[in-house]
Amino acid sequence: DGGITQSPKYLFRKEGQNVTLSCEQNLNHDAMYWYRQDPGQGLRLIYYSQIVNDFQKGDIAEGYSVSREKKESFPLTVTSAQKNPTAFYLCASSGRAKNIQYFGAGTRLSVL
Amino acid sequence: GEDVEQSLFLSVREGDSSVINCTYTDSSSTYLYWYKQEPGAGLQLLTYIFSNMDMKQDQRLTVLLNKKDKHLSLRIADTQTGDSAIYFCAEKADGGATNKLIFGTGTLLAVQP
Numbered sequence: 001d002g003g004i005t006q007s008p009k010y011l012f013r014k015e016g017q018n019v020t021l022s023c024e025q026n027l028n029h030d031a032m033y034w035y036r037q038d039p040g041q042g043l044r045l046i047y048y049s050q051i052v053n054d055f056q057k058g059d060i061a062e063g064y065s066v067s068r069e070k071k072e073s074f075p076l077t078v079t080s081a082q083k084n085p086t087a088f089y090l091c092a093s094s095g096r097a098k099n100i101q102y103f104g105a106g107t108r109l110s111v112l
Numbered sequence: 113g114e115d116v117e118q119s120l121f122l123s124v125r126e127g128d129s130s131v132i133n134c135t136y137t138d139s140s141s142t143y144l145y146w147y148k149q150e151p152g153a154g155l156q157l158l159t160y161i162f163s164n165m166d167m168k169q170d171q172r173l174t175v176l177l178n179k180k181d182k183h184l185s186l187r188i189a190d191t192q193t194g195d196s197a198i199y200f201c202a203e204k205a206d207g208g209a210t211n212k213l214i215f216g217t218g219t220l221l222a223v224q225p
Contacts, residue, residue: 006154031211040120042200042217043155050211058212090154098143099204099211103154 003027006091006104013078013085014112021076021107023091030094032074033101036060037088046089049074078109086111116203116216123222130188132219134201137182141203145213146175146186149198158186158199188221196223 004025013019025032031050035043045058049068063082068074074093078085088108092101116136124130136144142163147155161168161175161184168175174187184201198218205212 004154033212040217042116043215045212048210048212092155094211098160099213100145100157100160101155101211101213102157103147105154106152108152 004091004093004102004104006089006107008107009105011107011109012112013109016080018077018079019085019109021078021089021091021109023074023076023104024072025074025093025102026072027093027095027102028071029102030071030096031099032068033092033094034058034064034066034074034076035090035092037090037106043090046076085109116201116214118199118201118216118219120217121220121222123224124191125224126191126193128191130191130195130221130223132186132188132199132201132221134184134186134216135182136184136201136203136214138203138205138214139179139182143204144175144177144184145202146173146184147200147202147215149200149218151197155200191221191223193223193225196221 007022033048034046044060047066049055065077090106091104094101118134145160146158148158149155172189176185200218202213202215205214
């Protein structure tokens with residue numbers, strides 16, 4: 001069935017390590033997004049992509065990187081430069097109709 | 113700049129109505145949205161309203177939009193314990209020039225049995 005799949009559900013990062021969070025959608029949406037959610041806070045936009053092979057920084061892009069080589073996939077890499085990576089990461093995608101964003105189930109990243 | 117504000121917490125008794133409020137800043141917003149987040153899960157779209165509407169009703173949910181005051185509310189009738197969650201309102205950013213949404217901080221709804 002159609003939707004957005006994020007993996008893994010839980011991820012642990014060692015200090016100095018880069019980790020990659022996966023986001024795949026089969027909704028044929030052009031746009032995809034990555035958000036970070038901290039306890040008691042709203043969603044903050046990390047990166048977004050409106051079309052394949054193109055992406056833009058959001059409000060908190062430092063320490064993160066993305067790629068958009070395929071329409072279905074928008075992986076997020078949390079680099080060692082991100083000093084406080086512990087958070088809940090949400091991926092979303094949207095089509096052209098009303099720009100409704102549909103979300104994956106999230107990945108919880110913790111630091112060992 | 114663009115900002116969306118919500119109260120942090122609301123507690124109601126089962127069977128009562130809940131009203132969650134939101135204020136936004138971008139008067140050119142075309143669509144406004146309400147999302148629900150259950151613990152440890154992603155966001156689920158509940159409903160949306162187009163800016164030329166004042167009200168939208170969908171079963172137990174009623175959305176009211178006051179464009180003059182830039183105020184949006186979500187009313188849940190006959191609130192159930194399964195409605196306990198965080199509720200986010202969102203508006204389109206950049207006057208709709210991009211697909212970005214601006215989310216509020218979320219309102220935690222606690223339903224007491």
